[in-house]
Amino acid sequence: MSKSHGGQLxxxxxxxxxxxxxxxxxRVLALAVDPTVPLLEQLRFLCIVSSNLDEFFEIRxxxxxxxxxxxxxxxxxxxxxxAELLDIVRKRAQAIVSAxxxxxxxxxxxxxxxxxxxxLATPRWSxxxxxxxxxxxxREILPVLTPIGLDPSHPFPLVLNKSLNFAVQLEGRDxxxxxxxxxxxxxxxxxxxxxxxxxxxxxxxxxxxxxxxxARFVGECFPGMRVxxxxxxxxxxxxxxxxxxxxxxxxxxxxxxxxxxxxxxDAVRLEVNEDCAPEVVEFLLKQFELAAxxxxxxxxxxxxxxxxxxxxxxxxxxxxxxxLVPRVPKTLRKPGDMxxxxxxxxxxxxxxxxxxxxxxxxxxxxxxxxxxxxxKQTIYRTGEDSELMDILLTAARAGKEVTVIVxxxxxxxxxxxxxxAARLEEVGAHVIYGVVGHKTHAKMSLVLxxxxxxxxxxxxxxxxxxxxxxAKRYTDIGLFTTDDKMCADVGExxxxxxxxxxxxKLARIWQSPFTLHQNLxxxxxxxxxxxxMGLRARIIAKMNSLLEPGVIDALYLASGAGVEIDLxxxxxxxLRPGVPELSANIRVRSVVGRFLEHSRIYYFLNGGxxxxxxxxxxxxxxxxxxRVEIAFPIIDKDLKKRVFNEGxxxxxxxxxxxxxxxxxGSYDPPPRPEGAAxxxxxxxxxxxx
Numbered sequence: 205m206s207k208s209h210g211g212q213l214x215x216x217x218x219x220x221x222x223x224x225x226x227x228x229x230x231r232v233l234a235l236a237v238d239p240t241v242p243l244l245e246q247l248r249f250l251c252i253v254s255s256n257l258d259e260f261f262e263i264r265x266x267x268x269x270x271x272x273x274x275x276x277x278x279x280x281x282x283x284x285x286x287a288e289l290l291d292i293v294r295k296r297a298q299a300i301v302s303a304x305x306x307x308x309x310x311x312x313x314x315x316x317x318x319x320x321x322x323x324l325a326t327p328r329w330s331x332x333x334x335x336x337x338x339x340x341x342x343r344e345i346l347p348v349l350t351p352i353g354l355d356p357s358h359p360f361p362l363v364l365n366k367s368l369n370f371a372v373q374l375e376g377r378d379x380x381x382x383x384x385x386x387x388x389x390x391x392x393x394x395x396x397x398x399x400x401x402x403x404x405x406x407x408x409x410x411x412x413x414x415x416x417x418x419a420r421f422v423g424e425c426f427p428g429m430r431v432x433x434x435x436x437x438x439x440x441x442x443x444x445x446x447x448x449x450x451x452x453x454x455x456x457x458x459x460x461x462x463x464x465x466x467x468x469x470d471a472v473r474l475e476v477n478e479d480c481a482p483e484v485v486e487f488l489l490k491q492f493e494l495a496a497x498x499x500x501x502x503x504x505x506x507x508x509x510x511x512x513x514x515x516x517x518x519x520x521x522x523x524x525x526x527x528l529v530p531r532v533p534k535t536l537r538k539p540g541d542m543x544x545x546x547x548x549x550x551x552x553x554x555x556x557x558x559x560x561x562x563x564x565x566x567x568x569x570x571x572x573x574x575x576x577x578x579x580k581q582t583i584y585r586t587g588e589d590s591e592l593m594d595i596l597l598t599a600a601r602a603g604k605e606v607t608v609i610v611x612x613x614x615x616x617x618x619x620x621x622x623x624x625a626a627r628l629e630e631v632g633a634h635v636i637y638g639v640v641g642h643k644t645h646a647k648m649s650l651v652l653x654x655x656x657x658x659x660x661x662x663x664x665x666x667x668x669x670x671x672x673x674x675a676k677r678y679t680d681i682g683l684f685t686t687d688d689k690m691c692a693d694v695g696e697x698x699x700x701x702x703x704x705x706x707x708x709k710l711a712r713i714w715q716s717p718f719t720l721h722q723n724l725x726x727x728x729x730x731x732x733x734x735x736x737m738g739l740r741a742r743i744i745a746k747m748n749s750l751l752e753p754g755v756i757d758a759l760y761l762a763s764g765a766g767v768e769i770d771l772x773x774x775x776x777x778x779l780r781p782g783v784p785e786l787s788a789n790i791r792v793r794s795v796v797g798r799f800l801e802h803s804r805i806y807y808f809l810n811g812g813x814x815x816x817x818x819x820x821x822x823x824x825x826x827x828x829x830x831r832v833e834i835a836f837p838i839i840d841k842d843l844k845k846r847v848f849n850e851g852x853x854x855x856x857x858x859x860x861x862x863x864x865x866x867x868x869g870s871y872d873p874p875p876r877p878e879g880a881a882x883x884x885x886x887x888x889x890x891x892x893x
Contacts, residue, residue, distance in 0.1 A: 221279055221751060222264045222289065224776020226296045229253050229260075231863055231871065233300060236307050240860070243319055244515045244523040245798070247312055250304055256511035257297065258366060258440060261473045263615070265293060266442035269472055281628040282778075294497050304388075305503040321409040321518045324401065326416055337412060345395060345414075351425040353387045360491050361388055362468055365441040368397065368415060368507050371484045373433040374421055386487070388773050389422060391415075397510035400517055408743055409518045413893070417889040435480040438506040439492055442469035443616075444795040474499050475506040504699055525798055530559035530676070530890045542569045543653060546662055551684040552843045554850055555668065556799060557891035558823050560675035563649075563682060566664060570651040571599035577659070578605035580650040580698045584643075585669040586624065594671050597631055606633040609701050611644045626850050636702050639832060642717060644701060646834040647682075650694050661691035665836050667803040667818050679884075682850060683774065687712070687839065701832065716821055716833035721754070724823075726836075727808045728767075734811060735766040742809035742827055744852050746772040748802065749822045750779055763789040772855050773865075774801045782867045790833045792865035795855050797884045805851045806835065816844045833885050854883035 235241050235249040263300065266291045271278045278286045313323055324333065348444055349371070352361050364371055368391040375385070391414060398418070401410040408878075415436050423431040471492035476485060478501045489499060505511070515524070536542070536552050542565060545551070557869050570576045577597050600606040609624045613617055625635045638644035647666040653660050668680025686690070689711040696708055697715065707718050714720040728743065735741035743762065750756070750771065756779045763769055769790040771779070781790040795801050806817040819835035821827040838844050860882035865870040874880075 212229075217472075220259055220282055220284070220289070220778070221749065221776045222268065222293050223262075223296075224751075224778070225256070225260055225264060226300065227869075227871065228775045228794070228796070229256050229300055231449055231794060232256070233303060233307070234873065235796065236304075237311060241798075242523050242525055243312070243315055244321065244518055244520060245248065245525055247316070248439070248515045250308060250312065251509045251512040251515070253300065253304060254274060257300065258509065259616070261440045262365070262443035265290070265297075266444060266470070266472045268293065269470070270442070274381070276481060277586060291497070291754055301500055301502065301793070306507070308504055316523075319462070319520065319523055320407070321514065321520055321523065322406065322411070323514070324406065324412050326420055330405075333412075335399065336402065337417050338421060338632075341417050341424070344415065346424060346638075348392050348395065349389060349425060351387050351389045353426075360665040361390065363388075363390070363492075364393075364437055365443060365469065366438060366507070367391065367393065369437050370415075370418060371420060371433075371435045371437060371480075371488065372426070372431060373435075373484065374410070374426055374429045375432055375479065376429040386484075387426065389418065391418060396513070397505075397507055398517070398705075399515040401731055409520055411514055411517070414572065415505055415507070433481050433484070435484050436477050436506050437480070437488055437521055438475045439471050440473040440475075441471050444469075446751070472498065475500070475502055477506065478503050496629065528556060528676075528888060529892070530561075532554055533558050533562055536565075542660060543573070543660075546684050547660075547686050548801065548845065550687065550838075550840045550843055552838075552846055554846075554887075554891075555675045555680045555682070555683045556677060557887050559670050562684075563664060563666075563670065563675075564595065564672070566651070566662075566684065567595045567599075570653070570662075571602065571604065572596050573653065576604060576651055576653045578607070578650075578652040580607045580648075580652075581670070582609045582644055582646055582648045582701075583615050583621065583624070583670060584611045584613075584645055584647070584673070585671050586620070587671050587673055588620050590624070590670075591672060593711055595627075596633065597627060600628065600631040600633040607636065607698065607702060608633055609636050609638055609644050609698070612637050613643055634702070639701060642832050644828055644832045645820050645827070646697065646715075646832050646833065648690070648694055648697065650698060660686070661695065662686055662690075663691050663694045665690075665694070665818070665834065666807075667820060674800075674802075678800045681803050681805070681847065683818065683836065683838070683843075690836065697832075697834070712837055714817070714819075714835040716827060716831055717829050720819075720821060720827040720833060720835055721752075724755060725758050725808070727806070728755070728762050729806055730810060731767045732758075732762040732765045734809075735762070737810060740809060741765070742807075743767055744767045744772075744805075744807040744856070745770075746801070746803060746805040746852060746855065747822045748774050748804070749776045749820065749824050751824045752828055753775060753778075755823045759790060762785045772801075772852070777832060777865060780867050780869060781840075781865055787867075793855070793862045794865065795856075795858055795862045795873060795883060797861035797882050799884055801855075803836075803851055805847060806846065807852060814844055814848070816847050854886050858883040860885070 207398040233253050236246045268286055272286045275516060280289055293695055350571050352358050370389040372387045372389055374387055390728055397414045399412050401412055419434045434672055473493055474488055474492055474494050535551055570579055608628055610621050611619050628635045649664040651662040663685050666680060666682035666684060668678055693710040693713040700707060714723045731741040731743055750773045759769060771792045773792055774794055777792055778867055781787050781792045804819040808815040816838040817835045821833035827833050838847055859875050862874055864870055
């Protein structure tokens with residue numbers, strides 16, 4: 205809570221990321237019942253919400269529980285007691301989960317069935333299907349199962365985070381005369397959670413859940429005994445890594461040591477089927493040291509996110525979005541020397557509408573070019589199967605000086621990044637693990653090429669990660685430049701990250717944790733001053749989250765001075781728009797559609813100069829003060845227009861996917877007048893039409 209407003213802001217409590225994250229998932233969930241969204245894509249959005257909730261519990265709820273354990277009276281920065289916030293979060297999450305399964309059972313599954321994509325629950329199995337399922341169980345599943353009957357010599361097993369498990373109630377005695385009454389069957393992660401039924405048995409697109417097959421034939425794991433009940437359950441655990449950066453002599457080794465424990469952190473949530481026996485629920489809660497508030501009963505599969513496999517496997521293209529074939533930027537279509545093209549002027553690439561191949565070709569060309577002497581690269585997320593990383597390996601083997609800043613603490617990518625770091629080191633690349641206490645989140649690539657007896661710098665900067673897969677699903681903007689000052693700044697940034705010394709002033713780039721926050725405040729203050737002098741003043745900003753109190757205060761002051769402010773904030777936003785005498789000139793919208801909005805754009809009218817910045821940073825405390833981030837200016841006038849016309853203007857006009865934030869922090873859904881088009885659809889048409 206910002207002190208300058210004396211606690212008088214409307215709805216001034218719960219202005220935190222936890223509530224914002226849940227509100228965002230509610231908006232995503234709305235796409236699962238949106239008639240303008242293809243049916244299988246509706247199912248995908250339902251699964252995305254489940255995946256998001258998994259991470260929410262693994263990190264956010266786990267953090268709240270931990271803070272409550274350390275200090276039951278602890279209050280969050282906005283003044284909310286952590287116990288109260290945890291209670292609100294649980295209730296809101298329960299409501300989202302209930303809505304998910306209601307949509308699945310009452311809307312999506314019947315509609316999919318009618319459209320020819322069938323999820324075959326046990327009561328619908330024909331004799332032929334039952335025979336095939338039993339054969340599949342005996343041949344592919346039973347041999348890899350390890351049923352555990354609980355007794356003094358077989359205690360409750362370690363249950364991996366988010367794994368699929370079954371509590372089986374039994375009657376009778378086994379071959380040794382034991383009678384435990386309860387057994388645990390863990391579904392190996394190697395087994396697919398969704399199994400496609402052969403076409404000869406059920407047609408083109410029919411599927412069975414692994415959980416359905418296991419529940420139907422689990423009795424074969426316990427010959428001679430009677431199964432009284434088989435109950436699927438899943439536990440979510442605290443997945444935050446705890447690495448003492450300052451005490452670790454080798455950060456990669458320390459991270460690898462922690463990764464093995466991630467699957468067995470403290471439990472934070474238990475999911476069970478709705479009909480799970482009360483005595484089994486009580487037993488499981490006790491084993492995981494959870495309270496009744498941590499229990500989630502669901503009307504369907506406990507591993508709902510795995511239904512995304514149906515979307516991928518179903519032979520029904522008419523029920524999915526038409527495939528988007530990214531366009532190669534016009535300026536890069538002609539064959540020839542890529543370095544020569546970049547020397548003629550800056551090049552902008554807008555993903556996913558324009559292909560990430562341009563970035564790969566840039567590095568591919570650099571790796572093969574005999575005149576390139578060095579490549580420097582930051583990596584935050586890149587994926588297990590990354591051509592970009594393979595190119596860097598090739599460059600290092602070819603004798604180039606390759607330096608890679610690998611962020612080992614990129615959440616849920618720690619293992620992937622650690623593995624790439626090891627492979628890079630093996631071929632002689634210089635691998636740096638960032639800066640202790642500050643995640644390296646900046647997106648930068650620098651190529652040094654010897655031309656005419658001197659070194660020429662080529663730079664790529666971006667709002668998004670160097671990840672070819674997410675570049676197809678996230679909106680991001682990248683810039684290729686040979687601007688001397690920009691390149692010198694990037695060279696200085698790499699020097700900071702790899703060496704030691706005081707930070708030098710950069711000519712063009714704003715950098716966290718040193719200058720980005722203050723420069724942003726100065727830019728807002730400049731618009732405020734212009735408005736007070738009677739000049740037209742305008743701020744437009746697009747980001748994922750807005751939580752930092754200093755920036756929020758500055759925007760309130762700017763609004764009061766008459767600055768027109770439009771904020772496109774996909775996720776959590778602690779600012780309240782439209783409040784008389786405080787934020788009357790501020791509008792906030794959240795665009796949620798086919799692609800994940802990920803680009804960060806800052807626009808300031810600045811007396812007609814139209815300052816335009818692209819950035820890796822959201823407006824949050826962590827981005828300003830605990831990460832290495834960059835914001836870089838777009839200098840070319842034509843490219844400024846492109847950023848405005850593609851990255852901002854369509855989103856301000858969107859009436860199809862844009863939710864409008866109200867002064868109390870809630871959101872009004874898109875109005876969707878007849879003929880309204882989404883910004884994303886307009887951009888697809890622009891680049892493919």
